[in-house]
Amino acid sequence: xxxxxxxxxxxxxxxxxxxxxxxxxxxxxxxxxxxxxxxxxxxxxxxxxxxxxxxxxxxxxxxxxxxxxxxxxxxxxxxxxxxxxxxxxxxxxxxxxxxxxxxxxxxxxxxxxxxxxxxxxxxxxxxxxxxxxxxxxxxxxxxxxxxxxxxxxxxxxxxxxxxxxxxxxxxxxxxxxxxxxxxxxxxxxxxxxxxxxxxxxxxxxxxxxxxxxxxxxxxxxxxxxxxxxxxxxxxxxxxxxxxxxxxxxxxxxxxxxxxxxxxxxxxxxxxxxxxxxxxxxxxxxxxxxxxxxxxxxxxxxxxxxxxxxxxxxxxxxxxxxxxxxxxxxxxxxxxxxxxxxxxxxxxxxxxxxxxxxxxxxxxxxxxxxxxxxxxxxxxxxxxxxxxxxxxxxxxxxxxxxxxxxxxxxxxx
Numbered sequence: 001x002x003x004x005x006x007x008x009x010x011x012x013x014x015x016x017x018x019x020x021x022x023x024x025x026x027x028x029x030x031x032x033x034x035x036x037x038x039x040x041x042x043x044x045x046x047x048x049x050x051x052x053x054x055x056x057x058x059x060x061x062x063x064x065x066x067x068x069x070x071x072x073x074x075x076x077x078x079x080x081x082x083x084x085x086x087x088x089x090x091x092x093x094x095x096x097x098x099x100x101x102x103x104x105x106x107x108x109x110x111x112x113x114x115x116x117x118x119x120x121x122x123x124x125x126x127x128x129x130x131x132x133x134x135x136x137x138x139x140x141x142x143x144x145x146x147x148x149x150x151x152x153x154x155x156x157x158x159x160x161x162x163x164x165x166x167x168x169x170x171x172x173x174x175x176x177x178x179x180x181x182x183x184x185x186x187x188x189x190x191x192x193x194x195x196x197x198x199x200x201x202x203x204x205x206x207x208x209x210x211x212x213x214x215x216x217x218x219x220x221x222x223x224x225x226x227x228x229x230x231x232x233x234x235x236x237x238x239x240x241x242x243x244x245x246x247x248x249x250x251x252x253x254x255x256x257x258x259x260x261x262x263x264x265x266x267x268x269x270x271x272x273x274x275x276x277x278x279x280x281x282x283x284x285x286x287x288x289x290x291x292x293x294x295x296x297x298x299x300x301x302x303x304x305x306x307x308x309x310x311x312x313x314x315x316x317x318x319x320x321x322x323x324x325x326x327x328x329x330x331x332x333x334x335x336x337x338x339x340x341x342x343x344x345x346x347x348x349x350x351x352x353x354x355x356x357x358x359x360x361x362x363x364x365x366x367x368x369x370x371x372x373x374x375x376x377x378x379x380x381x382x383x384x385x386x387x388x389x390x391x392x393x394x395x396x397x398x399x400x401x402x403x404x405x406x407x408x409x410x411x412x
Contacts, residue, residue, distance in 0.1 A: 022329045024065035028321070030055075030096040030128075031089030033082055033105070036074035039212040040101060042266040043238040046307055048072045050314045051098065053301050058318040064325035068318065070098075077101060077212060079108035086112050090125060095333050098317065100131025100150070101238075102211075103181045107134075110143045117145055117410070126333035128321075130313040133261075134181040135401070138358040142405035145333075147340055147359045149313040149320075151285060151399060153185040153235065156261055159365040159399040160233075160283045161193035163392050164259065172204045174229035174256075176220060178240055179208035186235035186261070204229050212239060217247035224248075229256060237262035242271040249275040257281065263370065263388060264288070264310040269381030272370055277386060280370040286312045286349050287368045288379040288387050294348035295379065308382055316347040316361070320354070334410070352396075358405035365399045367392040 032051050035044040048070070055068040071092055075082040082105040089097055099109055109127050117124040129137065129148040133156070138148055151159075164170050175190055177183030187206060194201045205227040207220060214220075221244075224232060236244055241262055248256070249271070256279070262268070263282040272280055288308075289295065294315055301309040321336070323345045328335040342356035352363040368388035373380035380387045 023325050023331045025067075026331050027067045027069050028096065028325075028331050029069045029071060029092065029094040030098055031071045031073055031085075031092070031094035032098045033073050033075045033085040033089065033109070034099055034101045035077040036072065037076055039239040040077055043101060044074070046266050047100070047311045047314070049305055049307070050301065050309050050311045051317075053304070053309070054297065054314050054318055057297060058322060062318070062322035064322045064331075066322070066325055066331060068321075075099070075105055077105065079104045082108045083112055086125075090116075090123075095123075095125050095331075096128065096321070097125060098128050098130060100129060100311070100313070103132045103134035103137060106132035106137055106146075107141060107181075110137065110141060110146050113145045114143055124333045124337075126337055128317050130311065130317060132182075134185055136181065136185075138360040139404045142358050142403070142407055144337065144359075144407055144409050147320075147337075147354060147361075149316050149361050151363065151365055152360060152401070153182055153261075154189050154401045155360075155399045156283045156365065157186065157189035157193055158401055159367065159394045160259055160281075161190070161197050162394065162398065163281075163283075163367045164194075164231075165197040169257070170198070170201060170231045172202050172227070172229045173231045173233055174205040174207075174224045174227055175203060176205075176207050176209070176224070176232055176234045176236070176244070178211040178236055180211050183208055183211070183235055186233065190233045209240075214240065214243065217244045218251065220244070221247045221251045221253060224256065225251065225253060231257050231259060233259045235261045237265050239267065241265065242267035245276060245280065246271040249273075254279075259283075263368075264308065264381060266307070266310075267382075269308070269384050269386070272381075272386065273384050274386065276370050278369065278371060281391075282368050282370075282388055283365055284368070285363050285365060287366050287390050288381060289377045289390075290348055292348060298379070312348060316349075316352070319347050320345060355403075357407065358403040359407075360403065362396045362400055364396050365394045366390050367394075 073085040075085045133152045135152045135154045175187045298309040328339040344353045373387040
């Protein structure tokens with residue numbers, strides 16, 4: 001009898017242990033949908049390598065005991081191609097998707113998943129957005145199946161203008177942005193924030209240009225020069241920022257400061273080089289010299305690919321999913337989404353929280369300035385000898401912005 005009881009107890013314990021790690025040993029297929037062709041190919045290629053590299057690192061050890069497999073699909077920076085890429089991802093068995101370059105593509109994913117997940121119970125797909133920052137994605141167009149890891153355009157502008165209001169040399173601002181939702185929102189929030197915090201500041205010019213199509217920004221630089229601006233605010237990224245900065249340096253535009261969102265992205269550090277020292281600022285959730293695990297991994301990535309690891313949100317993505325799988329005791333997107341809502345966890349930049357009301361990650365933001373890499377900030381960008389040095393840190397509550405999201409949650 002005692003022997004039978006012992007056997008029963010052992011079976012219960014084994015069942016509990018199995019339940020606690022029900023997902024252990026599972027392979028989780030995650031489709032990455034972003035550009036691998038066109039002018040933004042360098043950005044996409046770097047980010048795909050980042051996700052594949054970090055997947056290998058997290059496969060060595062993660063709290064859920066799962067294996068991550070990244071499937072890279074070129075969406076050509078097009079909403080239509082993104083919808084096709086999403087279908088291909090589902091055909092290959094992916095129930096998680098990653099995307100970040102372009103809010104138009106992000107909205108295409110949200111729309112498709114709202115339909116798919118309502119019509120196909122048991123085949124739901126969850127979307128991790130690591131860089132598409134149009135505020136509408138977590139406001140009027142928010143979705144239960146969408147979780148954003150980057151701070152949105154309004155959050156970044158809140159931090160950037162909080163810093164700028166204390167800079168006496170900011171008097172005349174020129175707004176230059178890409179002509180799609182993100183660029184339009186940068187201009188909108190810049191004007192609103194400056195009017196509220198520094199009504200004395202003049203907006204002396206404003207331009208929107210086609211996304212990923214301009215090869216020569218000299219005409220725009222001439223307009224900035226003619227306007228008498230001392231400051232440019234731009235949400236440009238990839239080739240659109242690298243070529244803008246290059247044109248500014250080529251024209252000897254030395255008396256203008258650039259306030260940016262994406263100064264670390266492929267090609268831009270090289271374009272800035274020594275000529276931009278002290279003149280380019282960036283707002284973001286981290287910087288080159290964060291220390292700890294992310295810096296070690298960034299250095300390994302650099303040695304392996306001779307490129308910078310600048311999409312640190314990838315680290316947050318794997319940390320968040322591993323933790324959610326372990327807590328849900330499952331990799332089922334339905335169970336995981338329920339756990340992600342309101343989840344607090346520790347990433348490379350401290351404790352963060354996935355806000356339940358709109359699925360917008362709440363995290364601190366840094367204002368950094370392009371300067372010589374030395375002292376405690378030795379890690380440089382693209383081997384230029386220069387780096388983004390932190391000049392101000394804002395706690396999550398400073399940059400947090402309210403949401404109008406009316407989340408439609410699936411029926412239990």
